[in-house]
Amino acid sequence: MKNINNIMKIIIIVVAIVIIAGIVMICVKGFNYDLLHSKTQRMNIYMTQDFDINDIEEIANEVLGKNNTKVQLGNAFGTVASIVSKEITEEQEDSIIEKVNEKYQIEINKESDVVLTQIPQSNAWDLIVKYISPIIITTIIVLAYFIIRFRRKGIIKCLLIPVLSIIIVGALYISIIALTRIPINELFAICGVLIYFLTIIWNTIILNKE
Amino acid sequence: MERKLKIALIILIMVLVIVVSFGGIYVKKLVSYNNILPDYNLGSELTGSRLTSLKVGDHVHEIIYDSEGNEVEEIPEGADESQYRKEEVPENSEESKTKENYIKSKEIMVNRLKSLGVADYEVRLNEDNGNIFVELDDGENTDTVLSDLIVSGKFEIIDTNDKTVLMTNDDLDNAKVLYNSATNGVNVYLSIQFNKEGKKKLEQISRDYLATSETEHEENEQSEESTEKTITMRINEEDFLSTHFDEVMPNGELTITIGNASTDSGQIDQYIQQAQYYAAILSNGELPLEYEVESNDYIQSIYANNTYLYVLLGITVFMIIVSIIYMIIRYKMLGVLSSIVYVATVALLLVIVRYVNANITLDTLIISIILIVINTYINCKVLKNIDKNDSREDVKGKIFGSYLKVIDLLIIILISAVVFTYNASSAISSMGVVLFWGIIIMALMNVLFTRTLLIDSRRK
Numbered sequence: 001m002k003n004i005n006n007i008m009k010i011i012i013i014v015v016a017i018v019i020i021a022g023i024v025m026i027c028v029k030g031f032n033y034d035l036l037h038s039k040t041q042r043m044n045i046y047m048t049q050d051f052d053i054n055d056i057e058e059i060a061n062e063v064l065g066k067n068n069t070k071v072q073l074g075n076a077f078g079t080v081a082s083i084v085s086k087e088i089t090e091e092q093e094d095s096i097i098e099k100v101n102e103k104y105q106i107e108i109n110k111e112s113d114v115v116l117t118q119i120p121q122s123n124a125w126d127l128i129v130k131y132i133s134p135i136i137i138t139t140i141i142v143l144a145y146f147i148i149r150f151r152r153k154g155i156i157k158c159l160l161i162p163v164l165s166i167i168i169v170g171a172l173y174i175s176i177i178a179l180t181r182i183p184i185n186e187l188f189a190i191c192g193v194l195i196y197f198l199t200i201i202w203n204t205i206i207l208n209k210e
Numbered sequence: 211m212e213r214k215l216k217i218a219l220i221i222l223i224m225v226l227v228i229v230v231s232f233g234g235i236y237v238k239k240l241v242s243y244n245n246i247l248p249d250y251n252l253g254s255e256l257t258g259s260r261l262t263s264l265k266v267g268d269h270v271h272e273i274i275y276d277s278e279g280n281e282v283e284e285i286p287e288g289a290d291e292s293q294y295r296k297e298e299v300p301e302n303s304e305e306s307k308t309k310e311n312y313i314k315s316k317e318i319m320v321n322r323l324k325s326l327g328v329a330d331y332e333v334r335l336n337e338d339n340g341n342i343f344v345e346l347d348d349g350e351n352t353d354t355v356l357s358d359l360i361v362s363g364k365f366e367i368i369d370t371n372d373k374t375v376l377m378t379n380d381d382l383d384n385a386k387v388l389y390n391s392a393t394n395g396v397n398v399y400l401s402i403q404f405n406k407e408g409k410k411k412l413e414q415i416s417r418d419y420l421a422t423s424e425t426e427h428e429e430n431e432q433s434e435e436s437t438e439k440t441i442t443m444r445i446n447e448e449d450f451l452s453t454h455f456d457e458v459m460p461n462g463e464l465t466i467t468i469g470n471a472s473t474d475s476g477q478i479d480q481y482i483q484q485a486q487y488y489a490a491i492l493s494n495g496e497l498p499l500e501y502e503v504e505s506n507d508y509i510q511s512i513y514a515n516n517t518y519l520y521v522l523l524g525i526t527v528f529m530i531i532v533s534i535i536y537m538i539i540r541y542k543m544l545g546v547l548s549s550i551v552y553v554a555t556v557a558l559l560l561v562i563v564r565y566v567n568a569n570i571t572l573d574t575l576i577i578s579i580i581l582i583v584i585n586t587y588i589n590c591k592v593l594k595n596i597d598k599n600d601s602r603e604d605v606k607g608k609i610f611g612s613y614l615k616v617i618d619l620l621i622i623i624l625i626s627a628v629v630f631t632y633n634a635s636s637a638i639s640s641m642g643v644v645l646f647w648g649i650i651i652m653a654l655m656n657v658l659f660t661r662t663l664l665i666d667s668r669r670k
Contacts, residue, residue: 036512039336042261042263042505044505044507070512072509072510072511072512073509073510074507074508074509074510075507075508080507080509082261082507082509115504115505117263117341117343117504117505118263118336118339118341119263119334119343120334120335120336120337120341120342120343121334122332122334123334126332126333126334127332130329130330130633130635130637130638131638133633134629134630134633134638134642137629138625138626138629138630141625141629142622142625142626145618145621145622145625149618186255186572187572190572190573190576191576193573193576193641194576194579194580197580197623197626198580198583200622200623200626201580201583201584201587201619201622201623204618204619204622205587205619207618208615208616208618208619
């Protein structure tokens, strides 16, 4: 029993340190966003003939570097090649156009067929905000259910532990993401929802067992 | 014999469900065979979305003044041009290009999206130059929504004759859409509500611009003049309506009929959309800057053909396989029987998902992981309690006991599913729909088939 208490203490201390370190990391360096959610430049090339997106990807990787680039197909008929990179200089833009022209034997006009736009960075809050209200409503209803169904087990087990576990697990998840510098994208919020549900399931199973 | 037949029949039904779900139902149409099961509805996360870049306008407006210094739209034909003065004014002055105005513009656009009922969006702001990047689901209304985002939202009530500004956006509180069913059809109204200051102003204006009755016209020439005194409501710097008031408006609310009463649902929808547009524009204030579209393209999702998606699908399939292998190794024959129903449950859910029109997104894939965890937990909970030497009656009792223990879990997940289903976001709503049907199918398949198979696996 003494051993279990000691292990629990160690776990609590580790979790607290990770959460505090995560908060510090978020305050100091923020999150690490993936390319599509970072401050980038997007170069849309309006192609005048059929093309293979892999060819464009190859050209973009060659000019901009493989780790720094993403290429997407645009428009319903696939007539746009969209290149995203941290930075696309004028020389790089010219080089891409030249290589595409060379590859397809076409004449892309930089002024009319290419649009280079600056894309601002995402905000982690904007990525998660739509999940906040359903999660809060669900939590309130689930807690009400716990209180009604398991009232004999006391308010601490029905209310305090579930609330704390949801908050701590959520904070731990966000801190780990911040500390490990895992790039933030759509999956950040979705995995958060998964963790939330697993915490609820775990709480229900524990309350049922007891 | 009857027991074995029952088991065989259930296994056959399960196999049939699996074959139909993964293979489809093919029916001959003209010369080819077509699958009559609807296709999966992929969400924008997996297909693509509309990416629009808005930049702070840098155009210059030419303003023409006449010799008296009044602003005119154009120099009349044949007029002496020297009598007119032209001035070039940038659409956004340098003083207006501040961080506060950039942030305010973004907030107004986000609020307009909310008011227009658009739930799935991402709006990013470049605080250095005010450029705004908007990501929206690509649908038939996307272009309309985008154009609604960048209109100025300027509201004015002016004197029709002398153009004196009587009310502005500062007097507005909010606007909403109202409906009323009458004998000749449904009326759609735009209800504009004014704040405390606006309420006082509206009351005063409605007194000043009150229409006079016909009798008074005949008897009193002065009243006839006052009838002509009208106001013009301008929205987005365009005349919306010109009118006078029939009565004093003391309650700070102005209700305007949009279109005519109609019984045609298409027409009513059109009026509602129109009213919603004005309500969204008026409720959220005037944009402090003018924006223009820099680029606007449908771009395929990075997940459309990406390893992320395959990894996520792989994790889901891997979890199912691991669960099944665990059940088979741990519970032998009973595990095999449960696994058959387990796979059929997944297969049936995949069929239902096609019919309930849930969008398949990354969110719904995550939900499937939750369903796998719950299904495995329930199956293991049931199988764990069954002993080799248990009779049919014992098995029945133990299964019932196990179901009682998991019922709380199912209720709680069902509650979450309902909350998520009624969310405005199609991704969250789809999560709820898949979760809801997943729990229902899981419960039914367990009670109808797993339970029967486990009971019938006993001779006595």
